[in-house]
Amino acid sequence: MEKNICSFREMIxxxxxxxxxxxxxxxxxxxQTPRGGYKLLSEMIGELSLKSYNLxxxxxxxxxxxxxxxxxxKLDEVIKKEIELLEEEISKIKVIPPEEYKAYSxxxxxxxxxxxxxxxxNDFESFAPVLEQxxxxxxxxxxYRGEKGDVYSTILNDYEKGMDAKKLDVFFKELxxxxxxxxxxxxxxxxxxxxKLNFKVGKIEQKKFSKEILKYIGFDLDRGVLSESAHPFxxxxxxxxxxxxxxxxxxxxxxxxxxTIHEGGHGIYEQNIADDIKDTxxxxxxxxxIHESQSRFYENVIGRSREFxxxxxxxxxxxxxxLENLTLDEIYKxxxxxxxxxxxxxxxxxxxxxxxxxxxEIEKGVLSGEYLIKDLPKIWNEKMxxxxxxxxxxxxxxxxxxxxxxxxxIGYFPSYALGNVYSIQILRAMKKEINIEGALExxxxxxxxxxxxxxxxxxxxxxxxxxxxxxxxxEELNPDYYIEYLKEKYRKIYD
Amino acid sequence: MEKNICSFREMIxxxxxxxxxxxxxxxxxxxQTPRGGYKLLSEMIGELSLKSYNLxxxxxxxxxxxxxxxxxxKLDEVIKKEIELLEEEISKIKVIPPEEYKAYSxxxxxxxxxxxxxxxxNDFESFAPVLEQxxxxxxxxxxYRGEKGDVYSTILNDYEKGMDAKKLDVFFKELxxxxxxxxxxxxxxxxxxxxKLNFKVGKIEQKKFSKEILKYIGFDLDRGVLSESAHPFxxxxxxxxxxxxxxxxxxxxxxxxxxTIHEGGHGIYEQNIADDIKDTxxxxxxxxxIHESQSRFYENVIGRSREFxxxxxxxxxxxxxxLENLTLDEIYKxxxxxxxxxxxxxxxxxxxxxxxxxxxEIEKGVLSGEYLIKDLPKIWNEKMxxxxxxxxxxxxxxxxxxxxxxxxxIGYFPSYALGNVYSIQILRAMKKEINIEGALExxxxxxxxxxxxxxxxxxxxxxxxxxxxxxxxxEELNPDYYIEYLKEKYRKIYD
Numbered sequence: 005m006e007k008n009i010c011s012f013r014e015m016i017x018x019x020x021x022x023x024x025x026x027x028x029x030x031x032x033x034x035x036q037t038p039r040g041g042y043k044l045l046s047e048m049i050g051e052l053s054l055k056s057y058n059l060x061x062x063x064x065x066x067x068x069x070x071x072x073x074x075x076x077x078k079l080d081e082v083i084k085k086e087i088e089l090l091e092e093e094i095s096k097i098k099v100i101p102p103e104e105y106k107a108y109s110x111x112x113x114x115x116x117x118x119x120x121x122x123x124x125x126n127d128f129e130s131f132a133p134v135l136e137q138x139x140x141x142x143x144x145x146x147x148y149r150g151e152k153g154d155v156y157s158t159i160l161n162d163y164e165k166g167m168d169a170k171k172l173d174v175f176f177k178e179l180x181x182x183x184x185x186x187x188x189x190x191x192x193x194x195x196x197x198x199x200k201l202n203f204k205v206g207k208i209e210q211k212k213f214s215k216e217i218l219k220y221i222g223f224d225l226d227r228g229v230l231s232e233s234a235h236p237f238x239x240x241x242x243x244x245x246x247x248x249x250x251x252x253x254x255x256x257x258x259x260x261x262x263x264t265i266h267e268g269g270h271g272i273y274e275q276n277i278a279d280d281i282k283d284t285x286x287x288x289x290x291x292x293x294i295h296e297s298q299s300r301f302y303e304n305v306i307g308r309s310r311e312f313x314x315x316x317x318x319x320x321x322x323x324x325x326x327l328e329n330l331t332l333d334e335i336y337k338x339x340x341x342x343x344x345x346x347x348x349x350x351x352x353x354x355x356x357x358x359x360x361x362x363x364x365e366i367e368k369g370v371l372s373g374e375y376l377i378k379d380l381p382k383i384w385n386e387k388m389x390x391x392x393x394x395x396x397x398x399x400x401x402x403x404x405x406x407x408x409x410x411x412x413x414i415g416y417f418p419s420y421a422l423g424n425v426y427s428i429q430i431l432r433a434m435k436k437e438i439n440i441e442g443a444l445e446x447x448x449x450x451x452x453x454x455x456x457x458x459x460x461x462x463x464x465x466x467x468x469x470x471x472x473x474x475x476x477x478x479e480e481l482n483p484d485y486y487i488e489y490l491k492e493k494y495r496k497i498y499d
Numbered sequence: 500m501e502k503n504i505c506s507f508r509e510m511i512x513x514x515x516x517x518x519x520x521x522x523x524x525x526x527x528x529x530x531q532t533p534r535g536g537y538k539l540l541s542e543m544i545g546e547l548s549l550k551s552y553n554l555x556x557x558x559x560x561x562x563x564x565x566x567x568x569x570x571x572x573k574l575d576e577v578i579k580k581e582i583e584l585l586e587e588e589i590s591k592i593k594v595i596p597p598e599e600y601k602a603y604s605x606x607x608x609x610x611x612x613x614x615x616x617x618x619x620x621n622d623f624e625s626f627a628p629v630l631e632q633x634x635x636x637x638x639x640x641x642x643y644r645g646e647k648g649d650v651y652s653t654i655l656n657d658y659e660k661g662m663d664a665k666k667l668d669v670f671f672k673e674l675x676x677x678x679x680x681x682x683x684x685x686x687x688x689x690x691x692x693x694x695k696l697n698f699k700v701g702k703i704e705q706k707k708f709s710k711e712i713l714k715y716i717g718f719d720l721d722r723g724v725l726s727e728s729a730h731p732f733x734x735x736x737x738x739x740x741x742x743x744x745x746x747x748x749x750x751x752x753x754x755x756x757x758x759t760i761h762e763g764g765h766g767i768y769e770q771n772i773a774d775d776i777k778d779t780x781x782x783x784x785x786x787x788x789i790h791e792s793q794s795r796f797y798e799n800v801i802g803r804s805r806e807f808x809x810x811x812x813x814x815x816x817x818x819x820x821x822l823e824n825l826t827l828d829e830i831y832k833x834x835x836x837x838x839x840x841x842x843x844x845x846x847x848x849x850x851x852x853x854x855x856x857x858x859x860e861i862e863k864g865v866l867s868g869e870y871l872i873k874d875l876p877k878i879w880n881e882k883m884x885x886x887x888x889x890x891x892x893x894x895x896x897x898x899x900x901x902x903x904x905x906x907x908x909i910g911y912f913p914s915y916a917l918g919n920v921y922s923i924q925i926l927r928a929m930k931k932e933i934n935i936e937g938a939l940e941x942x943x944x945x946x947x948x949x950x951x952x953x954x955x956x957x958x959x960x961x962x963x964x965x966x967x968x969x970x971x972x973x974e975e976l977n978p979d980y981y982i983e984y985l986k987e988k989y990r991k992i993y994d
Contacts, residue, residue, distance in 0.1 A: 024539060025543055028524065028527055037740065038722055038740055041722070041737070044736060207703070224535075228533055241536055245532065245539060
């Protein structure tokens with residue numbers, strides 16, 4: 005038995021090393037690879053993905069798993085969970101022919117370069133064929149599994165166990181019913197809180213401030229990196245090497261702040277997974293939705309609170325030149341201004357989930373065959389008009405704005421909305437145990453990080469999203485609190 | 500036969516892909532890995548190096564080579580050369596036990612982090628044990644080969660075929676005899692040409708200018724990257740993805756310019772290797788010395804000429820804010836000021852090779868057992884005083900200044916001096932065919948690049964350093980021209 009456990013650990017180590025290498029290549033591709041290098045890097049990613057596939061589906065691995073399962077009662081909960089996750093993964097990918105698996109990895113690696121150029125040149129047509137291939141592959145890869153039910157629900161369940169299109173339909177219906185009219189109400193008031201925040205700040209100062217903010221919220225820069233990319237993201241090599249990106253607009257200094265805090269929330273999660281499970285398959289977020297709950301928690305619940313800014317201004321205003329001429333109230337209202345925006349990652353808290361709703365409807369429509377790829381720019385613009393009341397001038401600020409689809413992440417967007425919902429449930433639970441406002445006002449964010457670490461981060465994948473939520477809040481996903489929270493917060497600000 | 504060639508190409512492709520991945524990991528390690536990530540990245544590098552080792556020394560590979568050699572008359576010159584290089588490489592590494600090979604790769608990967616911290620903290624003691632291990636490994640790896648002659652000559656010959664300590668002794672003796680007194684003469688004149696160049700320029704402007712300069716000299720930024728690191732270097736993923744670093748000092752704007760031009764020279768070489776040999780083992784510089792000849796050619800022969808600056812000022816002075824208040828003569832004399840410096844990469848053209856001489860003498864001394872690692876700071880400082888007349892205030896600006904040894908590059912430094920020597924021989928040959936001054940004055944550096952591409956770059960490793968030099972200049976390495984050139988140029992400037 006011990007020998008088998010040893011072999012198992014060896015193979016997991018190998019698998020994790022390949023995944024870490026893939027993460028590094030991906031990081032390179034998205035932050036600095038020159039155009040000339042896309043091809044070779046895509047090939048490398050394809051090669052390594054194939055290696056990972058071959059290892060995961062190898063007879064040798066399967067045999068060890070079988071042997072371990074025979075002595076299951078002697079296994080600890082970590083290894084049991086690893087086996088469970090592995091079996092799930094194997095059952096999903098084993099049905100895919102290896103060449104297809106590799107081709108898909110290469111396609112998505114290549115697609116990012118194509119997307120980037122398409123976005124730069126505002127040329128949806130050049131991206132459309134690749135996007136079509138990606139949607140088709142996603143469909144095909146699910147079909148190989150021969151599962152029942154609709155394809156989209158299967159994909160959603162992959163990202164968030166227990167999720168399906170029906171549950172999301174209910175949530176988005178409620179959202180549409182409550183938030184779209186509230187948004188109209190607020191728009192009519194025609195306030196311009198954020199004008200005061202849109203002054204020019206040089207990139208170097210913004211960079212410095214972003215790093216300060218990361219430290220302030222508890223991200224450890226000795227075990228992490230902050231870089232730049234067209235679309236901010238977080239990527240983990242391992243818990244001691246967690247990489248974030250942000251982006252800087254000289255005329256919108258608060259944009260980089262919130263990108264940074266958002267990715268910082270992801271990063272803090274990854275950095276605080278327990279050392280016990282560091283080298284296991286559990287060293288990852290519980291789900292995409294739970295991951296997003298952490299980034300949204302830091303970005304909105306923490307970062308858009310009055311107390312957070314009070315703490316910063318109070319503690320060290322002089323350090324941050326860019327804040328010097330702002331009052332607390334100007335910052336608070338400015339960063340919470342509701343202003344339907346074209347770009348999701350720039351969206352305010354109230355309208356954010358409406359952006360997700362659009363992606364959700366489009367993904368559903370394309371997968372069901374209702375929407376054609378070529379029509380997406382038009383469909384996008386129509387939905388933007390209907391829900392948010394704004395229309396993109398071009399596709400770069402419309403359908404082409406996000407990197408996700410080019411990475412193959414179809415069905416990922418709803419996680420962002422789930423993250424919002426979870427984050428408010430978590431807030432309610434934390435409030436019962438911690439004086440959050442006080443901690444923020446004193447600038448002591450460690451207390452908050454420790455609570456999250458204790459209740460969520462350290463577990464990695466050991467608990468499912470549902471188990472986590474039940475253990476923290478006493479109930480499963482419940483969108484009502486989120487919608488309530490939005491209504492209350494924004495009615496107050498716009499009263 | 501065709502089948503064998505096909506298998507051979509497949510294996511070369513695999514080998515090159517591993518090497519490209521290693522290059523990317525190395526790039527990451529030196530430009531951005533956070534401290535927490537050193538360990539895992541070092542492990543990955545060890546893992547991949549082992550893989551490369553296993554592949555190169557595999558029975559399968561050896562068999563294919565044997566089969567190909569049987570039909571040697573049917574092979575083209577490229578594949579013949581590849582086999583020759585491979586057999587050389589295999590004979591060198593096959594004698595090393597694989598675990599030792601891996602351990603050494605891991606050691607040098609780890610050592611860079613240790614060096615970086617030691618340099619930052621001015622703490623030679625913390626680096627000394629690792630440095631000792633590296634020297635010992637280098638010795639041991641050579642001893643496994645059981646070759647005759649002294650270890651240092653074998654190492655030198657690895658970097659530069661045909662080179663040995665005897666030849667270098669002759670060169671450095673001549674250098675010491677001619678240049679050390681000339682330097683004293685110049686120092687007594689006590690001029691301060693460079694004062695005018697040491698004004699403050701922000702990092703962002705320097706960055707912009709560095710990229711402009713790269714384009715200007717012919718480096719293709721669509722197939723390359725310019726980044727930052729403590730010690731500037733060039734690294735090739737493949738010819739379409741060539742990566743350079745530089746470093747910026749706000750008070751010394753010309754420092755980054757010359758680092759950039761130097762690495763740009765390396766980069767141009769790599770980018771212009773012929774497409775025919777792009778995916779072969781020949782897609783690399785002919786030797787370290789030839790590589791350095793290209794960087795030194797661009798840096799000194801081109802970049803420190805009056806005509807180069809005339810061309811830039813004339814063409815687009817307004818574009819480069821930092822040049823606005825300088826005259827041509829101020830720039831020319833400023834960038835050619837002889838001022839014995841503590842730092843090699845900041846050294847002027849005249850004293851540069853004296854820095855190499857110190858490294859040369861120390862490497863020779865350590866390998867022969869004459870010098871102990873613990874005494875190196877003292878020895879370093881004494882030699883600096885004797886040859887250059889300056890003494891480092893601390894080890895960070897003394898023995899710890901360079902990354903090379905921590906990468907395992909013992910015996911590499913002399914390549915820099917050889918590069919200088921070659922560059923002047925190349926200059927003499929080019930002058931016979933091209934009006935270099937005219938091209939520089941007109942800002943048309945393409946002509947120069949094309950000549951170098953035609954005579955040197957495109958061949959990659961197809962020709963040996965000796966073959967290249969003979970075909971271009973009609974003779975082998977000849978240090979006399981270099982010493983003559985230095986004497987003439989600097990007597991004139993300081994007349």
